[in-house]
Amino acid sequence: MVDPTSDLGEDIDEADAPTCANCGDPIVQSPTHRVVTWVEDGRVQHRHFCSDDCRDAFAE
Structure with missing residues (x-):
């Protein structure tokens, strides 16, 4: 998991990126x-x- 405070647009592979x-x-x-x-x-x-x-749209 990527640190949520990191620059997610920099050198992040799709497999390591957070998902919606x-x-x-x-x-x-x-x-x-x-x-x-x-x-x-x-x-x-x-x-x-x-x-x-x-x-x-997210519903818990």
């Missing part, structure tokens, strides 16, 4: 990439989304 939590597409060099972060039980959690539309 909604559609499952790998996120490589995407200017619309969004990361949602929250704290749960004292641990930082996060989800990657390829776009605002996928973030808005």
Whole structure:
């Protein structure tokens, strides 16, 4: 897994890239990439989304 704070557009292979939590597409060099972060039980959690539309459509 790639560090979510890294520059994801730099030298990231598609196999190592994060995937969108909604559609499952790998996120490589995407200017619309969004990361949602929250704290749960004292641990930082996060989800990657390829776009605002996928973030808005995501249902837990």
